[in-house]
Amino acid sequence: MTAEELNSRLDTTVANPARRYDYWLGGKDNFAADRESGDAIEAVYPAIRTAAVENRMFLRRAVRYLATEAGIRQFLDIGTGLPTAENTHQVAQEINPTSRIVYVDNDPLVLAHARALLTSQPAGRTAYIEADLREPAEIFNAEELVDILDLREPVALLLVAVMHFVPDDEQAYTVVKTLTNALPADSCLVVSHATYDFLPADIADVFTAKSLPGAGDFTGRSREQFLRFFDGLDLIAPGAEMVSQWRPESSSASPPKPVSVYGAVARKP
Template sequence: MSEGEAASRVGSGGAEPRVDTPRIDISVAHPARRYDYWLGGKDNFAADRESGDAVAAAFPTIRTAIVENRRFLRRAVTHLARDFGVRQFLDIGTGIPTSPNTHQVAQSFAPDARIVYVDNDPIVLAHARALLTGTQEGATAYIDADLRDPDGIIAHPELRRTIDLSRPVGLMLVAILHFIADSDDPRGIVAHLVGALPSGSYVALTHGTADHMSAEESGVVTNASNGNVAVDLHLRTRRQFTDFLTGLDIVEPGVVPLAEWRADGEEQPRPSKEDVSMWGAVARVP
């Protein structure tokens, strides 16, 4: 199913997915399951759908933004694997699998590519282990960890078995940092992760922003996003987003609305910055 087809199915509802672990609190919306709902998936619950509908009421083009975020991931991984020769990827905040995933894109150019997925939602991990299988030449691994614990991610035995940190890595932080509060030092987290990567590695980032919203609109979106949700939303400005890339070499076309990042091959015209309201960039570790 294409992303556009998936988006068109949003709102179809359906039976609740099976729950096999007490870690899942279905009474509170979770960002990964809400994302799945917006993309037309079935791995979401009533709280996720209610939260998703509240955000959509405040920001009607949210589904466009979600689809464009997936397209950015596909383009970024394509450039890293095809043009920059990256053969290892660390995808943090994986989300419920929605094709094409990082390993599918990377291994279509380099069958020997190795990918580690990281998430802290048990539904995501269950689906990842069942569905995110790679080529015989490459490898995929899945870590139950939180972005707020970068040491735990970098030191995890599964990561160490799968990725060689002496060779370049593509670090994917796609639509995840806006769930990290300033009090948890998101810039320090990114710097910590980047510090574990060798020269020639790359970081791909996307992040929600209120730069293209009125103060009233951003307030409504934030309140809708944070109501009865397991993780709050923290929109940031272009300057704050660019701060995550301090010390890195930002590749062309720089920090741009994510729908515009190397999007010549996408359907035209591209969605407006107001409709997507997210920044995107890729940067090289010098």
């Protein structure tokens, strides 16, 4: 895609999930509307930047677990986000340089940056697909995926901080089921997801009402709703936890911080 084509597809006047998350993580790929929306959410939920950082650390710990203990060599990372430090392929290929990673996002800016910055080690492969996760067939039929992933071998499907952008429950569960059904036994599913479970009722009400300007694009789910994503799969210990509590590193100097995001990893039997 040329820079002109990309610019014609970018609407910088409306807050966008990838750019707002980049803002919370301290990145530079964001615009005024993203920052306004990010600040509005932070005013109601001051731990949001901590939550973004902890979510990112969960992603890295989960990929490390998958690449080491679960022996996974193939990763399908849907809802990639703008490149930041220690992206999926870097963590996986540091452990096994032959790891293959397919990144999928529906945001053209994410794809443009990912293609430029997320380059594979020579022994492995990476590919980038612009697609909407609500259309799983488009993802599995994409040439790049067919070329890179061997669907007879286990794949780790990463849906990290993305399913809360699918508000319709039935659609969200159906999509995850369709995606995991396409993967062989011993594949793994990683999900992290915003929740209101740990918030005081008045703050939860603000988010449930979706009345914050530029911040009504995500839907928190309860623990029970979160666990439904893993129906038919075997949860890996410790099961569903706050992302900061999922296998925290014992070497970390500070204790895990409480954040309103669930995370879990499961294996397909």
